[in-house]
Amino acid sequence: MNGYLNESNFLMVEEGFTTRDLLENLLGELCQESHQQAFFVADLGDIVKKHLRFLKALPRVKPYFPVKCNGSEGVIRLLAELGAGFACANKAEITRVQGIGVPADRIFYSSPCKQVAHIRYAAAHGVRLMAFDNEVELSKVARSHPRARMLLGITADSIPPAHPSMTFGTTLKSCRHLLETAKEQAVEVVGISFHLGSRGLEPQAWAQAVATAQLVFDMGTELGHPMHLLDIGGGFPGTEDTRALLEEMAAGINSALDLYFPEGSGVDIVARPGRYYVTSAFTLAVSITALEETPMEQPGSDEEECGSKKSLVYHLSDGIYGAFSCLLFDSPCPRPRLHKRPCPEQPWHSSSLRGPPGPGEDRIADGLELPQLHVGDWLLFGNMGAYSMPSSSLLTAAPQARVTYAMSRVAWKAVQLFQGKPPQAEDDRESLCMPLSCGWEMAETLCVTPVFAPAGII
Template identity: 80%
Template sequence: MNGYLKESNFMMVEEGFTTRDLLENLLVELCQASDQQAFFVADLGDIVKKHLRFLKALPRVKPYFPVKCNGSEGVIRLLAELGTGFACANKAELVQVQSLGVPADKIFYSSPCKQVAHIKYAASHGVQLMTFDNEVELSKVARSHPRARMLLGITADSSPSAHPMAFGTTLKSCRHLLEAAKEQAVEVVGISFHLGSRGLEPQAFAQAVAAAQLAFELGTELGHRMHLLDIGGGFPGTEDSRARFEEVTATINSALELYFPEGCGVEIIATPGRFYVASAFTLAASITAREEAPAEQPGSDEEEPSSKKSLTYHIGDGIYGAFSCLLFDSLCPTPRLHKRTCPELPLHSSSLWGPPGHPEDRIAEGLELPELQVGDWLIFEGLGAYSTASALPGGGPQPHITYAMSRLAWKTLQLFQGKPAQAEEERESLCTPLSCGWEMAETLCVPPVCTPASII
């Protein structure tokens, strides 16, 4: 073990004890203490599985985890233990990762728009790998970090309207920027692109790799020693995504073999974020207030009044906290109702909002839920990416995170050190298929005992 993650950093659980069991125990304690604060449960074993799955699907690609996706300490410690690199967007993330002892050669300063002070910090702390896509960024680096190793970011989509916030230069502008880098004695070592997760199609990766190969040839022609390709992120983090992970990676492998065949001397990295952490985090939040819309009056004496209500619920966290992922490209996960017993209850049109007093803090609408009361708890799965769970330490109030890992996952992690193939074999032989334990009945009652292994 490398010493980044210790048993004291998480709760060790025995086999057969699931995320649902842990949530149940924590909710019982909170209810007894009358504590209604939202909290996360993080299944670190799920991240171990995702890492092994990534290495198996993309054996030539080294992952650099984007800290902005989830900078919680347990996640960073675990990924450092697994040997991943880290993509940092600013000085705060650089400081956080290096404070844990991650070496500078495993850090990629990946922001396309960097503050000069942050560039100087990276230079003084040995972080060399960076990216640029315009002359302004190139000049800042040339003045502040003469030892930087730069990746030229290119647009990976020929239709910018599909990714209106995408960074990167066009292929037409590559020659000018590569020539400018040569003039300013900036070392360009490769090409970077990032598709993101919006409307991801496997074929888009193939087109981006083809474009990167053209940019590589141009850089080599101009005298740059090109040897590094960054294929970015955008990999689906949950199984309900439109494009399945293995479908995407099969296309990537084919494109890499065609344009950057093994043995060509090019190292390949990627920045998978939500793939690693989205499914590992579950949020529990309680109802803090409710409102009921006036019932519609029947049109005549013969008509029976409808028993269906329109209900609005407020919970203890919102889009500026645990649900900040909704400000990006995510949809609110369907909530699960936590109740020990639950009779057959009619469903009502419901909406979820953050704390009262914030009219813009809308979490979800059009939900069909049984009638809930203040103090009831809702469970949200898949909130591990770009939510409060991702907040850096010291960034303000945030829900408590309980990290958990099974003894089997801990053993797998130990086996993984230098022996990923053996760890994969061990996982396959000892772990049952992932079963999250949240297969709720249509009435949203708590289900019977589920198949073990939510936490591997």
């Protein structure tokens, strides 16, 4: 074992014990204590399953997990144990990853806009792989980190971005100039980076982007840069209702890689799957702390009937500046599940969800049909693993929701075998042909030979 993760970092659960069971146990304890703070339950076995599936679908691609997607310690420790690399956006994320012992050659400083102080910090701590897409960034790196190895970020010109104002990456027209400038400033460019995001679901997007990358590779090689690394970014689906999409996307990616960067070409391939790894692994529990009632006027109805129709606003123990910060990243709000089953005769009302009362509007969801709920009731939200761990820079005084990590014994044995260490008990390889997740909707089994090298590429 690499030593990043051990049994003290999570709850070991036996086969048949589900995430729902764990939630029920925790909620029972909290209700006795009159505790209302939101919390997560994280099924680490779900992440193990996703990792094995990713390697099977994209055998040439080494995953680098973007820490900004979920920087919780349990996730970082598990992925480090599994040999993944990490894409860090700033000094704090580099510090967090190196703090558990991850070596610098498994870290990619992926932000194309970096503070000079952070570049110097990366240089002092051995992090060499970085991204750039403009001359200003190139000059900062040339002055502050002369030993850096750079990836030029490109955008596929023919693919319209979902959010033009948020797009990073230079155009094909500008690539030669930037590569020439890098050569003049003695900055080593070792490859190309792109990120399609949600556009990766389009059939031709990967082929177009990889083809563009191959053209820029040729430019770099012609100018004397040691081009050997291609970063294909992220955009892989993270929920079970789109589970078939990974294999469909992988077929297009593998076809494009085989055409433009075939095996034996000397080019290493990395990706940055974020939502894919963590979305479905996390379930959030929040309590109702306050409610507001507003009568709904029904045209043509008498007073008595109007009085029975009302709109309810529920204030929850966490909001968009905390565990629901994923809503700030264009994520749809998952539909809540009720902790307690409602009585059949209970009326249902048009309902809205808000965060804790405060000076600003903390809008979580509107237009929900929910039964009558009360202060102290709990709501459960699945698929909450991505962008739900807010950074300390957000303006909120609320405590961050704690995380309880769990892993099935079968999944833990898979992690041990994955590192080439025999399980501590009587198990054989057949034990891996069992569900690795303790989630209550998990049906998939995986039998994958557990062989994979750590993701260091420089």
